[in-house]
Amino acid sequence: MTTAFRAALAFVLLAGFYVLVGLIVAAAVFFDVLLIVDFHANALKAAIVLTVAAGALVRALIMVSRRGGGELPGVPVTREHEPALWQTVEDLAQRVRTAPPDEIRLVPEVNAAVSEDTRFLGLKATRRRMYIGLPLLQTLTVDEMRAVLGHELGHYSGAHTRLGAPVYRGRVSLIATVQGLGDHPFFQRLFTLYAKLYMRVSQAVSRRQELEADQFAVTIGGRKAMAEALRKIHNAALAWNLYASGYLSMTGAGGYRPASVFGGFHALMSDDARQAELARLSEQPEETSPYDSHPSLAERLAAIELLPEPQHVPDPRSALMLLRDPNVAVQAVEQSMWTPEALTGLRAVSWEELVAHGMYAARNAEALHDLAVAGQQVMGATRPYLDAAFEAIARGQQAALEDRLRERGWNPSETLLSGVLGQALEAVLIRHGQARWTLSWAGPARLLFDDGEEVALSEYAAQVAANPSAVAGLREWLGDLGVRHDYVPEEASAGV
Incomplete structure (x- = not known):
């Protein structure tokens, strides 16, 4: 089945979706009119079901139509700001015989993409945009970046973006319709089956378009550059997900945010141990689905190897060379990542400080507070002394403590x-300046004493929790660290 035939089929299915909606609305109107002309109980039941379902359908489509495009991501860069980048894109557009984008935006994503505002179901283009992920500029060489940009411009050359706008809109409408029919199981199943058929066909078109765009990329940069770019992007995407979940997720802890988002990503990507981990992850087999928008990496690499090798002069310099001043670009894109509230309300700090605060907030703060409160409740103390929890253990009240913790x-x-x-004992050490969470780009943060020894309290905590007689030794140890018996966590300094 050719790409053109699949594309035509996708449009037919999209039209069929609106026809199906129209039929249900028409059926609802028919039974409503029938009730007015000649009332029947059976017609009443059908009218109620169809009218409610038609209302849900129309409401879902209205909500989709009212969704604005929203604020565009990233930072726009003009020819005056980034002449080398624009010149590169315009030269590549000439080579693939298409018009260059009207706008280039640098975005905080491991991705490059193009879009096209269209009218008349994609028949007329109005404005083209190209999105270039700053992490890609950090990761790729000029050679590889040119291949990637050639791939994206190839979407323009093949009119893929023009097809993509209505197809994407159809996906959004179908998904919204299925979600809006949650109270109507029969109609929801009907539109779910239709959506699956539409997605299979339209995503098959998207996958074929990606392979076609790869041909333009190879023409621009050669097989080696494009293949290496795909491998690097695959690894960088894995790294960015890890970075976002393990490091950026600490943003907001204690009122802080990282002062250098992309500096941290560069540090993670430069760590040898982390690179070895990413290499192992990238070797794992990819899960594929007929609903994927892109072919698998293996499929794309295999297709690239079959293409002819063009004459090409390699350029192994960092892709950051395409920017007039990478530091200025980095700062601008980082600013675009934060809301105005985050920029004014969160203090920008080093990664070392952010990790110290973030790990404490995620692992220790709640444990310390809740254990003290549980101890207060079990022992009937006037205040949430931490020692009240120790006293409950000393008196064999572990079960009561656990009940309060579950509450x-x-x-x-x-x-x-x-x-x-x-975790509470770790918090005590941190609050009393005896230990600190320490940043590691190679793996999880580590809690270390001042002399660099790692804090390991899990076994000791298990011994104390199981043995009331061990509480005396715990109190003596904490006393040597300067922790008073009347220590109340909420009154301790918030600094960690």
Whole structure:
């Protein structure tokens, strides 16, 4: 089945979706009119079901039509700001015989993309945009970046973006329709089946278009550059996901944000141990689906190897060379990542400080507070002294402590008390300046004493939780660290 035939079929299915909606609305109107002319109980039931379903359909489509494009991501760069980048894009556009974009935007994503505003179901283009991910400029060479840009411009040359606008709109409409029919199981199943058929056909078109765009990329940069670019992008996407979940997710802890987002990503990508981990992850087999918008990496690499090798002069310099001043571009894109509230309300700090605060907030703060409150409740103390929890353990009240911890949202487990106790003791060390969470780009953050020894309290906490007689030794150890018996966590300094 050719790409053109699949594309035509996708448009037919999209039209069929609106026809199906129209039929249901028409059926609802028919039965409503029938009730007015000649009332029947059976017609009443059908009219109610169809009218409610038609209302849900129309409401879903109205909501989709009212969705604005929203604020565009990233930072626009003009020819005056980035002449080398624009010149490169315009030269490549000439080579693939298409018009260059009207706008280039640098975005904080491991991706490059193009879009095209269209009218008349994609028959007329109005404005073209190209999005270039700053992490790609950090990761790729000039050679590889040119190949990637050639791939994206190839979408213009093949009119892929013009097809993409209505097809994408159809996907959004179908998904919204299915979600809006949650109270109508029969109609929801009907439109779910239709949506799956539409997605299979339209995504097959998208996958074929990606392979066609790869041909333009090879013409621009050669097989080696494009293949290496795809491998690097695959690895960089894995790294960015890891970076976002393990590091950027700490943003907001204690009122802080990272002062250098892309500097941190560069540090992670430069770490040898992390690179080895990413290499292992990239070797794992890819999961594929008929609903994927892109072919698998293996499929794309295999197709590239079959293409002719063009004459090409390699350029192994960093793609950042395409920017007039990378530091200025980095700062501008980082600013675009934050809301005005985050820029004014969160203090920009080093990654070392952010990790120290973020790990404490995620692992220790709640454990310390909740253990003290649980101890207060079990022992009937006037205030949430941490020592009240120790006293409850000393008196064999572990079960009561665990009950209070579960009431505060902790998940029940065999190690509930020992786990919370261990995290609370870590918090005490941190608050009293004895230990600190330490940044590592090679793996998870580590809690270290001042002399560099790693804090390991899980076994000790388990011994104390299981043995009331061990509480005396715990109190003595904490006393040597300067922790008073009347220590109340909420009154401790917030600094970590």
